[in-house]
Amino acid sequence: MADKKATIRTGRPRSIESQQAILDATWKLLKKISVRDLSIEGIAKEAGVGKTTIYRWWPSKTAVVVDAFMTRVITDICFSESDNAQEELLKQIASLAKALSGENGRIVAEIIAEGQTDKEALQDFRDRFLFPRREAAKQVIIQGIKTGEFNSNLDLELAMDILYGPIYYRLLLGHLPLNQEFSSLMSEMALQCLKKG
Amino acid sequence: MADKKATIRTGRPRSIESQQAILDATWKLLKKISVRDLSIEGIAKEAGVGKTTIYRWWPSKTAVVVDAFMTRVITDICFSESDNAQEELLKQIASLAKALSGENGRIVAEIIAEGQTDKEALQDFRDRFLFPRREAAKQVIIQGIKTGEFNSNLDLELAMDILYGPIYYRLLLGHLPLNQEFSSLMSEMALQCLKKG
Amino acid sequence: MADKKATIRTGRPRSIESQQAILDATWKLLKKISVRDLSIEGIAKEAGVGKTTIYRWWPSKTAVVVDAFMTRVITDICFSESDNAQEELLKQIASLAKALSGENGRIVAEIIAEGQTDKEALQDFRDRFLFPRREAAKQVIIQGIKTGEFNSNLDLELAMDILYGPIYYRLLLGHLPLNQEFSSLMSEMALQCLKKG
Amino acid sequence: MADKKATIRTGRPRSIESQQAILDATWKLLKKISVRDLSIEGIAKEAGVGKTTIYRWWPSKTAVVVDAFMTRVITDICFSESDNAQEELLKQIASLAKALSGENGRIVAEIIAEGQTDKEALQDFRDRFLFPRREAAKQVIIQGIKTGEFNSNLDLELAMDILYGPIYYRLLLGHLPLNQEFSSLMSEMALQCLKKG
DNA sequence: CACTAAACGAGACGGTACGTCGAGTCTTGGA
């Protein structure tokens, strides 16, 4: 996102200041208002930037939001070098659940919501946020299989869906709180599926 | 939804024809366009109805959509009278997964998306669609606990989240298809958590 | 202009207040800025009115300006009941020249200028400003032919063009001032063409 | 126009190719679209030239147009060496009327229109197009005065306005066609004012 | 023959206004 051509460029180069101002403004506004209520016009005004400058570099409002989210949020994936796959997974899940509670959780939910009618942005969000986490978890599971903790004929994708699905389910449906208690109990329970029967 | 006062009323009574026309029009338009692109104006025009009539009886666009969805979609919950709790649950999950694939799945996803900024409509959707299904499943699990199929100290809400979460996860994140194969494999795997250890 | 259908109307009637506010605002702005620099957006803001309301009732910016000009400017045609056709004509020409000097002259020039790319508005201007004056002058000339002051086989349109053309010529080309001295000398000279040879 | 400094210059000299390309492109575009719809951006693109190059050498869009018009149109002033001043004037007027009909007439009208808000360009147009013609006609009239054809105490400027005014009047107001019939009848009639008597 | 300095193309920049759409409200006449 936010970069388009690798070809030799001519003309005035892209302004880094503007780019930063746009992402900063977006992030600032996101704390007060929803992605839905955010407008390109509002971002441009807040950033002191022309609308065209935004349209030139991002395909949609949601794309800007995803970009702002990814560059403004510390989105480290929990990678403690434990030799216990179960514990490692629990940590990763807890880390995600924590990241998705509060302000950031609301924003992620709204990004996914916007993504329903902006598939390109949803794709971008998956690539930059979702998949890296799934990938990390997969590695842990593979490790767990090697050590014999987990069932050897596990379907990894399915396992990811069961471990992470309930978190997004609560995030988006909002029927029950997405708190630490839930994440620890849920992950412990879900882990049962992975274990050697 | 779509009804407000129980008090004694005077003056011209509400027009049933208009109400039906509005829901019909909404449903018709939903097949072509997204909830997002749907507009009160568009519904009113399609239904041959004044905008005020819609605003009078529904609090928001999404509320109309939820109403249309609930009354137009056959939303029976699978209730076969089996004495096998596991099988019963599998059936329920498969039934939901099937209901959420195709057109209707898209609409549900869009309703949940709109719900992120229309909490009232999301609440309504939960009450009318989500909770009845969870309730039905809970009953089956309670039955399963009685028969000894399932662990007796299960947290029912948690169990629901693990069983249903992955479905909504795929529905909303769209990283992988939400098909029959997934639902059957997933539900079978997830059921492991419920079983007596 | 500013009225469209004679058909039976339903729905909320047009707001007279808005219409007046739009014309007032237009006229006020015209005193400060040129027709060219005037914008629908600016008029709407000044009038405290939505842009759509303007677009609903006028086909273009220039149409609003013509409307404002015609209703705000006292555009009486000089009609003294003299029995001397020559004198009468001189008065009419002097009256027009006076009307076209100063602020109003600038506005008329700008209307005609806009009219070059807005033929509909130019037509409107001709119908409401130009033609009534030409018609009045024609009547006087016809009178003058009857009394024997003027040549009996005059081409009336041609006569109008010779009498009025020089005024608009100076107004629009701006090579020389459009003042009283010019108008009186010019009209006296031009009248020679009409006289019996 | 299109040249600014006579001072000693260093650095890369002005590109004749670019200058020509700009005027050519302007002229080409003018045949399809109005001066109003023409844009610096459009000219630059059509000419394969940077916008700055245009801004460097011309003060405004209209200035480019005037330049293109003056260098692309054969704008010879009719100068037959007749000893009959009347005939000579009729020829000159007919020549102008002919020049101002069709495409070129439209462009002149649009230049004058733009000139209402670009006084510099209007001045330029007067200096390069209007005044030379007036000057030529004045000479003829002076000749006519000498030969006794015309009134000796004629106001030359006034005479010019009466002879040429009606043509621009029709050109810009568009109430009646600007054709050969008009120009010949009108000029013959207008000449009456100049004659002795 | 390198150096200097202006002109060049390209195109990004902050703006302004465009004409359109829909939101939610208001105001008619008629049922």
Next chain:
DNA sequence: TCCAAGACTCGACGTACCGTCTCGTTTAGTG
């Protein structure tokens, strides 16, 4: 009191150009 019609104010859309700016690249004359 409800209803359809449709006008109202308002805010945002995505686009087109404005006139300015910053690049790297010519292209002459000067030192």
